Amino acid sequence: MSNAELPGTSQQSWRSWLMTETPTSRRHAKFAALYQGWLTLKSNKLTMIGLGILLFLILVAIFAPLLAPADPFAQDLGGRLLPLGSEGHLLGTDSLGRDILSRLIYGARITLYIVILVALIAPVAGLFVGTVAGYVGGWTDTVLMRITDIFLAFPRLVLALAFVAALGAGIENAVIAISLTAWPPYARIARAETLTIRSSDYISAVKLQGAGPLRIITKHIWPLCISSLIVRITLDMAGIILAAAGLGFLGLGAQPPSPEWGAMISEGRKFILDHWWVATMPGLAIFVVSLGFNLLGDGLRDVLDPKDSGDE
């Protein structure tokens, strides 16, 4: 990109540079596409709400020590089960006198931790299996896809339960169990994409230039699978959060005294009839966050995957 094409400093020319129909370089075209996608995304109110919720979650998680009014682990047996709006405890306290609001704020970190780990492990594993199966084909394809089918045939939560049972309870094992049950759909998608890409002309061109299968898969097939995977990840996030919370609720995820939201509901469950807020507040938090992911996922699908947008 030469200097002559650099945009001016005023906002108007930035905009026209981004909205151009005739991009002057590869990077220019990329930015223009991104910006126009962002505009479409921005025009959808629900999507922006979803994005807002998630940004809020991330900020809360980062600044948890600053935001939390109290130590999430500090017990105060004198002030047990205080109702909503008590002095110094906006959302009340739990059965050990711990401030619920602070625990929710710190719980955001655990939720993000689980979601990010699963979102890194599962799609990468799926992408790897799917592209290799699709590109190599034949015997490898059959074996890999059979394995995928087996995992798909299992109900997810039950399989995750069985894995956690075998590995032992704990937050890392919950992440592994959820990832193990989450990768097959990604493998399916990646394989389908690979099959359509594999026979295209530009792959033959790259092959003629002497690229090996490893280079073709990593440099020329993976980048094209990414967008459909991202949509799928965002839509899956809500399910991952619910699964993690479910495992936590069963006592198989994060262990006490960790302020994981599902585990908090499980603690509050014993007092639900007399002290409803203890179990209700973390549930609301889970609901809002997974709603945010669903809203954002819906919007992203409209932008990145125009094929399916007709029915939404």
Place this chain on the structure above:
Amino acid sequence: MLGLLFITFIIGRIMPIDPVIAVLGERASQETYDATYKAMGLDKPIIVQFFYYIWDVLHGDFGMSRLNARPVVDDIIRVFPATLELATIGTIIGVVIGVPLGVVAAVKRGSWIDQTARVVALVGYSMPIFWLGLVGLLVFYGILGWVGGPGRVGIFYVDVVPTVTGLILVDSILDGQWDVFWDAVSHIILPASLLGYYSLAYISRMTRSFMLEQMSAEYITTARVKGMSEWAVVWRHAFGNIKVPLITVIALSYAGLLEGSVLTEIIFAWPGIGSYITTALLSADMNAVLGGTVVVGLVFVCLNIFSDLLYKFFDPRAK
């Protein structure tokens, strides 16, 4: 099917608990340990062990439950009908409300009904079911007292009805005990509605997108031009064409409910397969966990095959 067993077998093997110690306790002498080790077939190669496992499962033998020393299979037969009952009623609720909702949302696209349906579905996708169950219990049982509490029947009615099918709603009718029947209804209505809500979210979304596809087809315009009533166009023409894919969706969501009821069953102390697996899990009763997992997986696979068959049966094009 083989793969399913393979996975449960592997899970059983990677368990960090030594199965021999689990049986004998930690103070067994070395000779007893070795003898049991041989008797359990653990000295044979893994692949041979795997074939033993398949052989046992094919004969309906999932081993003994370590918790109550009864065959796992008996336990599963005892708890499965409870789950079946719950999931069936849940699916019925989901279909009865979800399908019309989806159809109307598609026909009146963009109307307030469509928006409502969208919100209902989104909330359904995002709500943690165990939490909704707790809140439901709190409101309808704790505060309003409209429905029965946890469990399948009230404490007075436990074991009153002889077991015939294991489905308590059916058994009480067969026995003519209407008070038990109504008590059971009041207990099942809340958990079943919850599950129903989940399948409703899924079914209504799918119905809507199927219907939208059909409504934009040319034969619909033709039918309208011929002067057919809107009712006939929507329900006879368009709906007639989505019946087949819809059956698959419903079968899938039914299978989903059979497994998804794990958390619901725990909240409502429902003695079904979900709470059976979880209880077994918490007491490290691996035979029971794996047996339950295999059964749930089996049902899942069978329902898939069944919906494929229905598909072929109803759709002459799919040969």
